Amino acid sequence: MNTREAKEILQLYRRPVDDADPQFREALTHAQRDPELAEWLQEQTRCYDAIRAKLREVEPPIDLPQKIIRTRPIPFARKWNEILKLAAAIFLSASITAIGFKLSEHKRRSIPQGQEITVKGEVLDMTCYIAYNLSGPEHASCARDCIRSGLPVGIKTENGKVYLLTGNAGKPVNTELADYAAKVVIIKGKKSIRDGFAQLQVEEIRKF
Template identity: 35%
Template sequence: MKPISFVRLVLVLSLVFSGFAGMPALAQPEHESKSVTVQGEVLDLACYLGEGAQGAEHAECAVKCLKAGQPMGLKASDGKVYLLVSSHEDDKPFKQAMDLGGQQVSVTGSLFEKDGMKAIEVASVKKL
């Protein structure tokens, strides 16, 4: 009877450890991104969504609001609005974009989309 118990133990352990073989697949990112470059105006989304504020006449306010922590967006030349987010590895380009509120820029980064929202993780920003 002991040999049967040992065989059962080996089978159970084999099943348990074979389950770990699939674990790396679970660690893959849930959402894939693609690299994009989009041109448009850096927006302070609080003022833009609440009051329609944008453009050069709103630039000073936009910079203040962005530096105070309001969400930042990019209104592309085709009229689409993207949420701009910071990279966990390098937040310098995102912070540079804050200084360009109300101005025309070119943003390069990774485009993510979830539940209808599109966001660009800012890798570089250049004033046009």
């Protein structure tokens, strides 16, 4: 494994969730031998922890776990809608803050943008995935409602890589993807990385 490969893997690293994964362990070992990569990882982890901490401050309804387990549709009362809007605002605010952590990285190295790729994976509600590591069929109802409400949507590919999904010119694709929440789809689009976040500008969505 070289530094470029290790860095690509570590862009998806979430401690302590991924600590037991052999692929991440190998990349972390490589980072221990590479001071520059270790410094980048420290900033990357700090950024991720900041976002996760902010999202964890959002209080879900008390009965949310039971509703998820029963896979019933979750009613979103006015207060919960306000919480969702707050979560989106916090997510965007934390992302903007992360720019400061990445300025030195951008100065040192430019990143190729706009590579067209096709990926297959599960459609994610990024807020619950980042904050609470929630995904899969048991989270489908909640994910669908969160995506419809305008919260960030992503895809987790078969190899574990996660992309934030956007539309043309950064427009959201929530309406098109809400019904695919927690389902596997094939998406064609242009890959890019902005402020440490892997993004995919959606051009085509195909049901798998």
